[in-house]
Amino acid sequence: MKFGDFGFLNFEFFRRFFGAGETPLLPADSRQVRPLTIVVAIMCGLGCLAALTVRSGFRAADNWTNDLESALTVLVSSPRDEQSLTRAVVISRSVEGIASANLMPRTKAKALLRTYGANIGALIDELPLPSLIEVGLVNKDKKAAGLLEAELKKAGFNVEIDDHSRYSGEILRTSMVLRGFALLALLALIIAAVASIGFAARAALETRRDAVEILHLVGAEDAFVAREVQSRFMRLGLIAGSIGAFGAGLMTVLGSGLMFIGASGMTKGADLLKWYDIWILLLAPIVTAVASAIAARIAARSTLRELV
Amino acid sequence: MNDKSAHTRSNFGKRGTDNADFPKALVQFENVSLKYNNSIAEKNRNLALDRVSLRLERGGFYFLTGPSGAGKSTLLKLMYLALRPSQGDIEMFGVNVGKADRDELPSLRRRIGVVFQDFRLLPHLSVFDNLALPFRVRDKAPADYIDDVEELLNWVGLGKRMDALPETLSGGEQQRVAIARAVVGKPDLLIADEPTGNVDPQMGARLIRLFVELNKLGTTIVIATHDHEMVARSGAPVLRLEHGKLTQISAPHRAANSRH
Numbered sequence A: 001m002k003f004g005d006f007g008f009l010n011f012e013f014f015r016r017f018f019g020a021g022e023t024p025l026l027p028a029d030s031r032q033v034r035p036l037t038i039v040v041a042i043m044c045g046l047g048c049l050a051a052l053t054v055r056s057g058f059r060a061a062d063n064w065t066n067d068l069e070s071a072l073t074v075l076v077s078s079p080r081d082e083q084s085l086t087r088a089v090v091i092s093r094s095v096e097g098i099a100s101a102n103l104m105p106r107t108k109a110k111a112l113l114r115t116y117g118a119n120i121g122a123l124i125d126e127l128p129l130p131s132l133i134e135v136g137l138v139n140k141d142k143k144a145a146g147l148l149e150a151e152l153k154k155a156g157f158n159v160e161i162d163d164h165s166r167y168s169g170e171i172l173r174t175s176m177v178l179r180g181f182a183l184l185a186l187l188a189l190i191i192a193a194v195a196s197i198g199f200a201a202r203a204a205l206e207t208r209r210d211a212v213e214i215l216h217l218v219g220a221e222d223a224f225v226a227r228e229v230q231s232r233f234m235r236l237g238l239i240a241g242s243i244g245a246f247g248a249g250l251m252t253v254l255g256s257g258l259m260f261i262g263a264s265g266m267t268k269g270a271d272l273l274k275w276y277d278i279w280i281l282l283l284a285p286i287v288t289a290v291a292s293a294i295a296a297r298i299a300a301r302s303t304l305r306e307l308v
Numbered sequence B: 001m002n003d004k005s006a007h008t009r010s011n012f013g014k015r016g017t018d019n020a021d022f023p024k025a026l027v028q029f030e031n032v033s034l035k036y037n038n039s040i041a042e043k044n045r046n047l048a049l050d051r052v053s054l055r056l057e058r059g060g061f062y063f064l065t066g067p068s069g070a071g072k073s074t075l076l077k078l079m080y081l082a083l084r085p086s087q088g089d090i091e092m093f094g095v096n097v098g099k100a101d102r103d104e105l106p107s108l109r110r111r112i113g114v115v116f117q118d119f120r121l122l123p124h125l126s127v128f129d130n131l132a133l134p135f136r137v138r139d140k141a142p143a144d145y146i147d148d149v150e151e152l153l154n155w156v157g158l159g160k161r162m163d164a165l166p167e168t169l170s171g172g173e174q175q176r177v178a179i180a181r182a183v184v185g186k187p188d189l190l191i192a193d194e195p196t197g198n199v200d201p202q203m204g205a206r207l208i209r210l211f212v213e214l215n216k217l218g219t220t221i222v223i224a225t226h227d228h229e230m231v232a233r234s235g236a237p238v239l240r241l242e243h244g245k246l247t248q249i250s251a252p253h254r255a256a257n258s259r260h
Helices: A012-017 A030-069 A082-094 A106-115 A121-126 A143-154 A165-207 A209-217 A222-262 A275-304 B072-079 B102-109 B127-136 B142-155 B171-183 B201-216 B228-234 B252-258
Strands: A071-078 A098-103 A131-137 A158-162 B025-034 B049-057 B061-065 B087-092 B112-115 B189-193 B220-224 B238-242 B245-250
Touching (some): A030 A165, A030 A222, A030 A275, A071 A082, A082 A143, A131 A143, B025 B072, B049 B072, B049 B087, B061 B228, B072 B189, B072 B238, B112 B171, B127 B142, B127 B171, B142 B171, B189 B201, B201 B228
Parallel strands (some): B061 B220, B061 B238, B112 B189, B189 B220
Antiparallel strands (some): A071 A158, B238 B245
């Protein structure tokens, strides 16, 4: 093609990094580009899914621990008559740091027992259900637990306060492990993608060895040739990253829809991902492009030293 | 054509244009040997080049002759910095290129134009783009070179084929593109390996005239050729290689006589 004035496109940055308007000096080999694009797109898609998993894992763990840490459960052993329990609720509401206090309905208490595996059918109605008060805290103020226990005991109640720390600790530890695995998976995918790009960049230079030699002999610096390779793989990364991110987005929408239909409670997909998590998908092609460019440049610079 | 003789005597320690004894030296070889790795030459314990010493003056015009396999291409590769010597020293433009850092080579190569025997045009680039290569690798903006490239293409008779790919050109046309690419950057040293081998005599004579014109402008020319008539007609000094050794540095009539 013939060079000309690029008009408003004649920006040095675009010209140098994207080769705007100029035929690439080291063109891509289509036999190499297509499979590489697919591989990078799949890796990017998996990376996006891993990142979204990390994000939803963080949010789920936050939601769960938040729910647990901002509430207490009061087990009233005695007196347990309805009037006394109502008085206990009123006392609870008056304690500093307590936002709300409500007697747990029997149906909910039964449901809790069932959750713990009490598959005993109609026998559950015969069980002496505990009298529980659900207490909401202001700003997760755990000091309120001590105050509440003291006030209720002063009023003649025999109570036990459960601040959920046992469960929240377990959830926190479990969620940390899951987050760690997801982050490791993400890291492994990034390393694999970068290694693939680096390998492909080396292969590209090897297959275009003659062209590279000509470029060198007409006075090209290694940095110039590396930039040619870099800009090519940057474009590849951008395209593959966009395809991968789009695929991951599609899978997330489908997955969330299925979770919404088939699941309930804390695993409901709509709770774990928000619309603004799309930034992960928007950022993915850019990160892939930059990572591809850096990997290609490093590989190219080291390969070029072995050539003329 | 400048009739300057090449020299074999050594004065290598003294540098380029600042050297009082050799004020115009552009290229100087001092006991240069080259052995290819894993080559047939190595198996035979022969050197592709064996202790070659020569000196090319700035603005000179030289022919390099010798039978096939004598080491002409190797000598040219050393001159256009595609190889480094196994032994000895090569000084070009005042720089010892055997010891030069890799980063120093591009600036030296930009002062050298090369016409390869097999043209070595980039097959995916158009004629225009092939000619523009020396400018593009220097990060020149298209506006800075488009006129030069078009003018040269018209001069070599390919002005109407600038968008064509090399594979669609005849051998002679490809050779003209290769020559145009070598001279488009106005090099200080032009090295040509059989530059008229694939063109008709008329175009061959025209290309030689181009080299002569460039030489008049100060470009040092080195042409490897088997065309003894052209060498004889030129009156330029001749470097003759045989079995990797520089056997003769002479005026053309002596080189021609030596064959008989």
